[in-house]
Amino acid sequence: xxxxxxxxxxxxxxxxxxxxxxxxxxxxxxxxxxxxxxxxxxxxxxxxxxxxxxxxxxxxxxxxxxxxxxxxxxxxxxxxxxxxxxxxxxxxxxxxxxxxxxxxxxxxxxxxxxxxxxxxxxxxxxxxxxxxxxxxxxxxxxxxxxxxxxxxxxxxxxxxxxxxxxxxxxxxxxxxxxxxxxxxxxxxx
Amino acid sequence: xxxxxxxxxxxxxxxxxxxxxxxxxxxxxxxxxxxxxxxxxxxxxxxxxxxxxxxxxxxxxxxxxxxxxxxxxxxxxxxxxxxxxxxxxxxxxxxxxxxxxxxxxxxxxxxxxxxxxxxxxxxxxxxxxxxxxxxxxxxxxxxxxxxxxxxxxxxxxxxxxxxxxxxxxxxxxxxxxxxxxxxxxxxxxxxxxxxxxxxxxxxxxxxxxxxxxxxxxxxxxxxxxxxxxxxxxxxxxxxxxxxxxxxxxxxxxxxxxxxxxxxxxxxxxxxxxxxxxxxxxxxxxxxxxxxxxxxxxxxxxxxxxxxxxxxxx
Numbered sequence: 001x002x003x004x005x006x007x008x009x010x011x012x013x014x015x016x017x018x019x020x021x022x023x024x025x026x027x028x029x030x031x032x033x034x035x036x037x038x039x040x041x042x043x044x045x046x047x048x049x050x051x052x053x054x055x056x057x058x059x060x061x062x063x064x065x066x067x068x069x070x071x072x073x074x075x076x077x078x079x080x081x082x083x084x085x086x087x088x089x090x091x092x093x094x095x096x097x098x099x100x101x102x103x104x105x106x107x108x109x110x111x112x113x114x115x116x117x118x119x120x121x122x123x124x125x126x127x128x129x130x131x132x133x134x135x136x137x138x139x140x141x142x143x144x145x146x147x148x149x150x151x152x153x154x155x156x157x158x159x160x161x162x163x164x165x166x167x168x169x170x171x172x173x174x175x176x177x178x179x180x181x182x183x184x185x186x187x188x189x
Numbered sequence: 190x191x192x193x194x195x196x197x198x199x200x201x202x203x204x205x206x207x208x209x210x211x212x213x214x215x216x217x218x219x220x221x222x223x224x225x226x227x228x229x230x231x232x233x234x235x236x237x238x239x240x241x242x243x244x245x246x247x248x249x250x251x252x253x254x255x256x257x258x259x260x261x262x263x264x265x266x267x268x269x270x271x272x273x274x275x276x277x278x279x280x281x282x283x284x285x286x287x288x289x290x291x292x293x294x295x296x297x298x299x300x301x302x303x304x305x306x307x308x309x310x311x312x313x314x315x316x317x318x319x320x321x322x323x324x325x326x327x328x329x330x331x332x333x334x335x336x337x338x339x340x341x342x343x344x345x346x347x348x349x350x351x352x353x354x355x356x357x358x359x360x361x362x363x364x365x366x367x368x369x370x371x372x373x374x375x376x377x378x379x380x381x382x383x384x385x386x387x388x389x390x391x392x393x394x395x396x397x398x399x400x401x402x403x404x405x406x407x408x409x410x411x412x413x414x415x416x417x418x419x420x421x422x423x424x425x426x427x428x429x430x431x432x433x434x435x436x437x438x439x440x441x442x443x444x445x446x447x448x449x450x451x452x453x454x455x456x457x458x459x460x461x462x463x464x465x466x467x468x469x470x471x472x473x474x475x476x477x478x479x480x481x482x483x484x485x486x487x488x489x490x491x492x493x494x495x496x497x498x499x500x501x502x
Contacts, residue, residue, distance in 0.1 A: 058489045059405050099407060103300070105322045110307065112300040112323055114220075117413075125409025180407050180415060181482035 045073045045152045049090075049160035052128075055168045057187055060180030064094050064128040064161055071132070074139030074147040086153045087130055093157020094122045097165075098177050190218055191226040198357045201228050203382040209252055210286040212279075213295040220305045222312060236290075236387060239263065247391040251290030255343065256281070258289060267394030270421045270433075271346030273402035278342045280411045290386040292343040293354070293367060296377045297441070298413055299337030310334055310374035317374060320477070326413065329483040330440040331475040332371030337441060338413075339368065339377075342404070344443035345419040347389060349400070349433040355388040356380060364389065368442040397425040401497035405438070405490050414438045416486045420494035422453065429453045429462075434494070436470070439487055448472045449491065458499050467492035 050068040055061075067090050076082045099120040103113040113119040139147045158176070166172050171186035192208070193200060201207065205228040208214050217223035230236075231252065239261050241247035247263060258264055259275035278284065301307050301318045308314030319327060320336050327336045344364070353361040358381070367386075369379050380386065400421040406412040416438045423431035432453040434446045452466040470491040471484050 058493065059486060061405070061407055103323055103325065105301075105307075105318070107322060110304070112304065114300070114304065117298070118300055120408060120412065123408055123411055177407075180405065180486070184482065184485060 045071075045147045045149070047071045047073075047152045047156055049156050051157075051160035051164040053161060053164040053168055055165060055183065057169070057183075060183040060187075062098055062161075062165055062178060062183060064098075064126070064164075066129045066131070067157070067160065068131045069133070069153070069157075070135070071149065071153065072135045072138055073149045073152065074142065075136050075145040076134055077144070077146050079134075082134065082149055083132060085149055086132055087127075089150070089153035090130055090157045091122050091127055092154055094126060094128070094161060095120075096158035096176060097161035098122070098179075099126075101177050101179075190224070193226065193228050195228050195230045195233055198233070198385060198387075201230070201357070201383050201385050202226070205383070207290075207294070207385060209288040209291045210254065211291075212283050212287045213291060217296065217303070220303055222303055222305065230385065241391075244393055246393050249289055249389045249391070251288060251386045251388060253289045254285060255279075255287045255289070255292060256284040258343070259284065268346070268350055268391055269398075270349045270400035270402060270419050271343070271391070273400070274342035274346050274404075274417075274419065277402065277404060289343065289389060292341050293347075293364075293389075294378045294380065294386060295340055297335065297337045298340045299335070302337070311376070323479070324477050325479050326415070327477050327480045328440050329471070329474050329476040329480050329487060330444060331477060332440050332442065334374035335371070335441045336477060338438045339440065339442050340413060340437075341443060342402075342414070342417055342437055344368070345417065345435040345437050346402070347391075348435045348443055348445050349419045349421045350391050351433075352392070353390045354386055355390070357383075357385045357387060359384075361390060365443075365445070371440060371442040374441075395423050395431070398423050399498045401494045403490050403494040403497065405486055416483060416490040418487075418490045418494040420491070420498045422458070422495070422498050424458060424499075427457055429456055429458055434466075434470075434491060436487060436491065439474075439483060446470055446472075446491070453495075460496075463492060463495040463499070467495060 048070045052065045054063045054065055069086055099122055102111060103118060104111055139145050162173060165178055169187060173182060173186055175182060195201060205226055206214060206223055208227050208229045209231050236250040237252040238250050239253055241263060255275050259272055265272040299319055301309050302311050307318060309317055317334050317336055324336050328338050347364045352364040354364050354367055355361055367378050398421060402419050404414045404417040406414050414437060416436065419435045421433040422429050432450040434449045436444050436446060448469045449466045452469050456462040467488050470487045474484060476484060
């Protein structure tokens with residue numbers, strides 16, 4: 001029996017649904033303890049990055065030299081893991097900013113970057129010196145006093161690299177990744 | 190895949206894919222681009238040594254690894270323009286496995302060629318889908334129907350030294366003839382079916398030589414270069430007596446830029462000489478729609494290489 005024949009015999013099912021709109025109580029959630037908690041008084045975790053880059057204006061390559069990070073994410077349950085996670089987040093952010101790109105064939109949409117040989121991630125040689133500061137209070141209203149760290153440490157890293165490249169070159173790059181060809185194009189008089 | 194362990198060169202059949210370090214072939218077998226049969230030559234005796242004495246020529250067996258090439262004292266002292274790419278390309282893991290013969294005979298890294306669902310001249314098709322497709326990493330010197338650059342950095346070092354190669358059927362052929370002129374899109378090298386590269390010979394070392402290797406990549410390592418350049422200058426007194434400038438990442442064969450060499454020979458090694466020469470790096474360039482960006486990179490990479498050759502020689 002072919003797929004077409006099977007599909008013809010099966011009773012139709014709908015897999016679409018509509019998501020509800022955002023409401024005033026979205027910040028109301030169930031904590032792992034089972035208790036309801038509201039994250040309004042001190043609402044959000046936050047992070048700040050400062051980043052130093054070297055831009056080779058002749059050949060277009062960008063090297064991230066050093067990243068300083070500050071985080072307000074409450075108590076660190078396992079400090080070594082928190083540090084390690086942020087190091088990874090910074091490296092991933094550098095990938096967003098400078099390297100990661102999916103390449104497709106323009107006519108068929110076939111993905112051409114099938115592996116890590118073409119889909120570039122930062123390597124050990126692209127990893128900057130990293131210095132971190134954690135402000136470990138402010139989440140006492142949450143049981144355990146700790147909050148999440150993953151996204152808040154990953155997302156601003158690429159922005160910090162972009163801002164540093166802007167500061168270095170005077171050109172605001174709007175497309176990621178900031179490949180050597182794009183860097184040189186932005187530097188053209 | 191049917192793999193035969195070769196005990197002598199006679200075991201290499203005409204339809205065989207030759208396996209040495211396997212850094213290229215294993216990937217092609219995995220994606221299905223190559224189906225074999227495979228003849229494993231990695232155990233063949235006498236092909237993994239670097240020979241030569243005193244100031245004479247140097248021979249390199251086809252099974253010498255890239256890492257061994259880069260670590261060898263004689264190569265580092267007498268052929269620095271070859272040692273430098275051997276110490277820089279790919280990753281330490283790849284360099285430990287990859288062989289000289291494999292580096293010279295590897296297949297193109299074009300993503301259309303290596304894609305399991307696509308066809309090109311090299312995989313039974315009748316066109317180059319990269320030419321009107323995505324050729325962002327393509328050539329800037331359009332020498333033939335295939336528009337992806339030749340991948341070998343080692344080849345540039347060998348071209349810079351006028352090396353020769355020998356095979357199971359031929360002796361001491363100029364290394365450039367291994368890749369021809371880039372006009373045949375169906376193959377990556379000029380060896381006949383069943384023919385195996387056995388040895389590369391480097392002429393005797395040149396005193397007063399200065400060289401540099403520059404590789405334009407966006408990451409520190411593990412990346413096929415957008416542009417790479419080996420520059421080699423022989424400077425016995427105050428004038429450049431001999432020059433070799435070879436570039437990779439820009440043509441479907443390793444490319445020697447003769448017009449730059451002519452611009453350099455007989456001139457003093459001043460920055461104006463180097464700048465004037467580097468500007469000629471794109472003489473005869475014919476970039477594709479998406480590779481125009483490589484032109485300034487070629488000039489910059491060549492200029493960097495020439496400057497470094499003179500500063501750090």
